[in-house]
Amino acid sequence: MSETNTPVADVSSPPPTPVPKSGGATLTQAVIVCVGLVALLALGLAWQSQQRLRQTEQELVRRQETSQSEANIARDQARQAQDQSRDTAAKVALLDARLAEVALQREQLEVLMQSMTRSRDENVVGDIEASLRVAMQQSSITGSAEPLVAALSQADERLARYKQPRLEGVRRAVSRDLDRVKAVGVVDISSLTIKLDEISRQIDELPLLAVAQAARDPNPPQSSTTRAAKRGTVAAIGAAPAASAASEASWWSRAWDDAGDKWDQLSADVWREARGLLRVTRIDHPEAALIAPEQGFFLRENLKLRLLNARLALLSRQFDTAQGDLREAQAMLDRYFDGRSRKLAITAELLRQVQGQSRQVTVPRPDDTLAALSAVAR
Template structure:
């Protein structure tokens, strides 16, 4: 009994010892697993720490880069604003330069037109302004271009005095003064109306008188009609007598000339005074020419009227040369008038509105 108990106790002790050894083995395995896992966790923690450190550094670098990008973006924004303001300033300055150049050219053209009395400088300035605005293509200046077009049409519609043509006509009149016949000087070869008929009547009368004085031809001559020399001699004598009597009559008529003169002072001019009369007329015409060049149309009209009066008073109105000269003088007198070139007010107003 006691042996069975001892065996049972031994068995229990062996069993307990086996269980304890098994528990000890399991505990070792658990400790080893815990150590292994702790080591793994420690390594993973180290890796995580390193990654965290790297992430922190990366985030720090990223933050620095973001801050740098923000600073650069701010600088770019500031530079963009400055560039936009500079471009606006440049565009505004360019517009102002264009407006200033156009206004200055128009004012210079207006001064030239006032001095010369011609619309050509203003027309040229307006055309140049229109072409420049067409190339510029700025919507802000479209109103200025429309105003330029209106002023250009209005200036072209004005008929301005062509001073160069008038001076040429006056020079032609001055050149013709020396060839104009005077009333106080007898013109050779000029006959009064009906003089040709009177001369022919006188010639016929001379022929009739010659025939009456000569009488019929002698009887002997009539009997010798076959020879014909006497009749031929008779005809030659008659022709010579007729031409001689006509020449004598013309010379006799040239000794006396009857002319109607409405202005008595024209008949009192001596032949040696004709030179001074023509020179005075030339001086009057040259004064009118200088007045035209100086744009003094009232003075030119006065001189032209005086010259016209001298032509009507002292020169022979029956001369064809005088008719041509008087016609030229009347053309100059009719075209010598004051014409004002219109101002480009619409364009100047549009330029002032744009410059504000």
């Protein structure tokens, strides 16, 4: 604001008045001077107040303009804040709606996962139980524990990969049943069949009792060489005292000795043949000694058939039938073959080993695993 010039009162001294020559004139002048001073002081104070008022008005106008601008700014910010709050409220409402949808989807997903987990557990339990049932049937048919051991091992590996706490009890039951089944001694059918094949191969080399009795001679005749050696020994003993007499023997004595040797050899051969016509021996089974040579072939073939029947019975897990055939084969070996033969002793030992190992083995049932599977499936 521009300053306005205020008319200043003319404070010039009044026109001179005649001053009385008394003391009252001096008092009047002093009063006038005081009044003038007071007027000047009042005029200064008024001017100073006017300047302060003008400055105050200017400050008020400036502050009012500042307040107005700040109010406008605040109004704009309030409008913006209101718009933002309105947008935020809309977004919050949208987020609430989406959160509700997500919560609903999560609940549905959890229900679906639980149903899938239960169905997966049920599938695992069903597969393990079905495999165990099939393995039990195979073990009962074959008489071997290998199918059941394989099924339990596969179930243990599958449960270890699955890692479901709900099925830990089933896994512990599988481990117990697996240890119990492995502890059962099983029959090695392959080794038994190999031994039976070896026995069948040795049948053709075993000596029959009839042939062995004919070949065995308790007092074999001495040959001419043996007799000559004996005579030579006797002659050597009496050679010293009779050396001079032998030198004086004539040719006819040597011829007589040669004729005696030939006669002894001829008589020994005749006696050996005559003694072979009649033998006296002890035979526990007379029918074994009466077997003709052509019947020995059929005897061996019948024995091989017995062993073959025993082999087939072992392969089909019919251990009672196999034991019967093996007993018959052992009886035939003891009755018709020479018991002094070393080959027969080896064959009989193999046959006894097969008899001792051919036994029925009861494979234990995996009852713990089946009970655990039933408990989980409920």
